[in-house]
Amino acid sequence: MNSRFAVATHIMAYLAFAHEGNRPTNSESIAQKLGTNPVVVRRLIGSLRAADLVRTQLGAGGGASLTRCPDKISLLDILDAIEQPSDPDLFALGSIENDVCSHHIGSCIQSSLQDIFGAAEEAMKKELAGSTLADVLSQVSKISCPEQFAAAQSNLSATTSVG
Template identity: 50%
Template sequence: MNTRFAVATHILAYLAHAEGQPVSSEVLASSAGTHPVVVRRLVSTLREAGLVHSQRGAGGGALLARPATEISLLDVFRAMQQTEPDLFQVSSTNPNAHCDLGRVMQETLEGLFGPAIDAMRTALAAVSVAQVKQELGKHLPQGCPGASG
């Protein structure tokens, strides 16, 4: 199962929580429960999408490129789609044209998936990284090591 979207959202929420302090890939990886190389690849993708930038040198790391209120989950989803095809992409399937069911499957699925994809994009566009940070804050215990960024 692909976790890129979830881990990328985790990274951005952590950066929002850090409030302008650069965060290393090691710290982000530790928080997300993944390897720093995975985080560096995702940060690179997020940087190409204009969502983060990096500060080099001692004490460097990733930072949000714009306010968390201006980054939607749809922005994150689209950034992750740049390197990986759409989960619902049925046009790349190759059903048997000689099969009655196969001949109409692609068109049928596209008709069914279209409204679901539109609804998902609308829902993701309505949620900002700042809102994710706010929701996380409701669940963080006082004194949590990750709570201070």
């Protein structure tokens, strides 16, 4: 899960950069910036699309774009989008949840731990819910490298316009 989340957030950040220019961004250029494969990007974009965070457009000039403004998309939205049925829970008890352990004391411990793990997960999600893509962008522009940020923005819109 962890790398998927980071990559997905990265993708969303790039799409947020390109959000002003109305042209979609293709998986090829995102993959190149991330140093990965276009199919990997498309797979994640597929999950993001299923969660209605991005829309995609087929055909020439196609690609992905955000469905709403970056300040309306939290990092929790992204996490929820890429969560898979195979990721039951960040703190899943996994193989412990079997019949062998379902004697009294075992199941009692389990339910107790699940409460605590659930609280920890909630705390994490609450934090992620408080950060939006817009926050990421403004942090980038303010703190890290303002002039490169401006240059990158114009580069990006140029890239997405040209192809």
